[in-house]
Amino acid sequence: MNIVIANESHIKYAQIISDTISESAKVRGTGIAQRSADYIIKRLVNGNAVIALDEENFAGFCYIEVWGHKKFVANSGLIVHPDYRNQGLAKKIKKAIFELSRKKFPDAKIFGITTGLAVMKMNYELGYKPVTFSELTNDPDFWTGCQTCKNFDVLTRTEQKMCLCTGMLYDPSDKTKIKKDKVNSKAFKRLKSIKEQLFLKKKAK
Numbered sequence: 001m002n003i004v005i006a007n008e009s010h011i012k013y014a015q016i017i018s019d020t021i022s023e024s025a026k027v028r029g030t031g032i033a034q035r036s037a038d039y040i041i042k043r044l045v046n047g048n049a050v051i052a053l054d055e056e057n058f059a060g061f062c063y064i065e066v067w068g069h070k071k072f073v074a075n076s077g078l079i080v081h082p083d084y085r086n087q088g089l090a091k092k093i094k095k096a097i098f099e100l101s102r103k104k105f106p107d108a109k110i111f112g113i114t115t116g117l118a119v120m121k122m123n124y125e126l127g128y129k130p131v132t133f134s135e136l137t138n139d140p141d142f143w144t145g146c147q148t149c150k151n152f153d154v155l156t157r158t159e160q161k162m163c164l165c166t167g168m169l170y171d172p173s174d175k176t177k178i179k180k181d182k183v184n185s186k187a188f189k190r191l192k193s194i195k196e197q198l199f200l201k202k203k204a205k
């Protein structure tokens with residue numbers, strides 16, 4: 001398995017990346033923002049993405065987005081092809097994109113929003129902490145990216161204060177970050193279930 005910084009030679013994988021994201025969103029049923037092949041191509045060529053390849057086969061992908069005049073960067077779009085799941089690949093991709101973010105944007109806060117326990121676990125291990133959305137970027141373009149998620153109406157209804165996703169932030173200036181924690185899976189699942197009851201019940205009315 002090769003995990004490399006993506007470049008023009010990887011444009012041919014844009015469609016399979018986009019399709020894998022769409023398929024996974026359908027299977028999971030929870031919110032995952034859709035990304036078109038054109039959108040992925042832009043991320044493949046700007047030096048801010050990593051791709052995992054098993055020889056010529058696409059295995060995984062993740063990219064960095066820069067927000068709020070480089071004050072924030074997000075590690076977004078993490079996807080592992082179903083054939084390569086549960087082998088620790090997402091963890092390696094996450095680590096690679098985190099290291100690339102730290103190298104290219106050393107002063108930026110790194111953040112992500114997720115409904116996934118797997119991502120939550122990995123972020124914790126890298127030193128992220130859960131935060132309210134108010135601590136994340138207020139760059140409207142970031143939040144516009146949520147429009148293709150099926151829970152977007154929840155975000156709109158709460159005036160962008162909360163959604164089914166949990167916000168997580170790595171602050172390079174926060175010295176307490178060094179103590180890397182493990183996620184409390186039970187508490188996270190409980191919180192997710194409370195949010196689903198709260199937001200999705202209202203939606204059904």
Ligand SMILES: CC(C)(COP(=O)(O)OP(=O)(O)OC[C@H]1O[C@@H](n2cnc3c(N)ncnc32)[C@H](O)[C@@H]1OP(=O)(O)O)[C@@H](O)C(=O)NCCC(=O)NCCS
Pocket residue numbers: 024028032077078079080081084085086087088089090091092113114115116117118119121122
């Ligand atoms: C989520 C995803 C990236 C995980 O990829 P993966 O390569 O199978 O993950 P890894 O094998 O590296 O596992 C990393 C950790 O997450 C855990 N994990 C993996 N899948 C999980 C799941 N579905 N539920 C809970 N935990 C999970 C693993 O046990 C591991 O934790 P550990 O270190 O405590 O053992 C992959 O399933 C995927 O692409 N899903 C669809 C897209 C998606 O959900 N992206 C995240 C958007 S928020």
